[in-house]
Amino acid sequence: MLIQPVKDMLMRNANHYLIPADIVANVQADNNLYHAFLVLTKIKYSRIPVLDNAGHFKGLISLPMITEQMLGFDQLNVDVLMEKRVSDVMETAVKTVPNVDDVEATLHMMINDPFVPVVSDDGMFLGIVTRREYMKSFNFLTHEIGKQYDMIEKDFSTNEKPK
Template sequence: MNNSLKEEFELAMEDYVIPASKVAHVFEDNSLEHALLVLTNTGYTLIPVLDYDNKYIGMINNAGIMNDIMGVESILFENLPEVKVSNVVIRDYPVLRVGFSFEILLKHLIDHSFLCVVDDDNEFVGIVTRRVALKRLAKAIHQPVDQ
């Protein structure tokens, strides 16, 4: 990336972040039933999992929930209220640290529709979506950059 374009992106990375207060999430001690309700009601297929101190734990998705309640011959819906989110959380999902670069963001957004942002204490700050990053990239491409 040329230096002027790079500087344009580095200026306001916080503008990319959707704050934690606006992001659907569940807590690690919630039941899978609760997580499935949140996922279904929001229309999302993947959401962050936090602890009660607002620390990022990982992600949960519909597939993980369904895999956990899948029996040999039937789906064990009766297990949904009993099993905790912590049993199926995806712990190796990539995250961004506060101060992330646009290049790192783009690298991870190739494979993921959004990424969580955490601070140095692993506190959940918010998310950055592929949509927001691509809109920002398109705007920069169509605006002349001083050289």
Template structure:
């Protein structure tokens, strides 16, 4: 369980952690891989969300998922870019969090994921919570905790790391 003081400071900044879906690069599950390849190349993100026509979150897509379809034993073929769709290669086993999200759960999941898709109860994509934005919040706490709380050590011993 997160320390109550830290939890309160993190919750106060919760709105800054999520990047709204309207400004997040995404592709549709029915887009051809050629379109997705161009989008991923232009935005320079490792992975982007995949949505259906009703803006429901369906999975994630990376450049490596696309290039894997292009690689043969002896050469590279661009045919798959025009014949396959995003839904044919996207990752579907993705951690998501529901809006409003539980901060402690987000912190646990961001250990392994650079960002988490945020969805509404019906699966509609709302945005992403990034490790970068959460780390900015942790940085804020590290620099401002004593502006809000009197912090004194309980013992003079060292802090044990896990």
């Protein structure tokens, strides 16, 4: 559990955490893999959200997921890009958060992932929270916490506060 001063300082920048859905690159579940391949190649991101036609979050798609479909025994099968849909290969077991206020859960998810999808209770894709934005806040935190809170150095070898 985060101590309150840390949580308070991280939440000061909460309005910067969310990258809104309308500016996040995405594809739709019914798009063919060719379209997803082009989008991922052009934007140079490793993974992007997959949405349905109404804007509900359905999963994530990556270039490795697409190229895996093209691999044959002795050659690449690019025809599969037109035949298969994003929904055929996307990752659906994706952890999401309902808002940017759940700092601790978001931090745990970002250990392995560069971003976490923010999805409302009714499944609408709201945007993403990126590790980059959190790291900016941690940088701020490490430089400012001693200026804004009285910090008492603790001797960890004895588990006691200095006198």
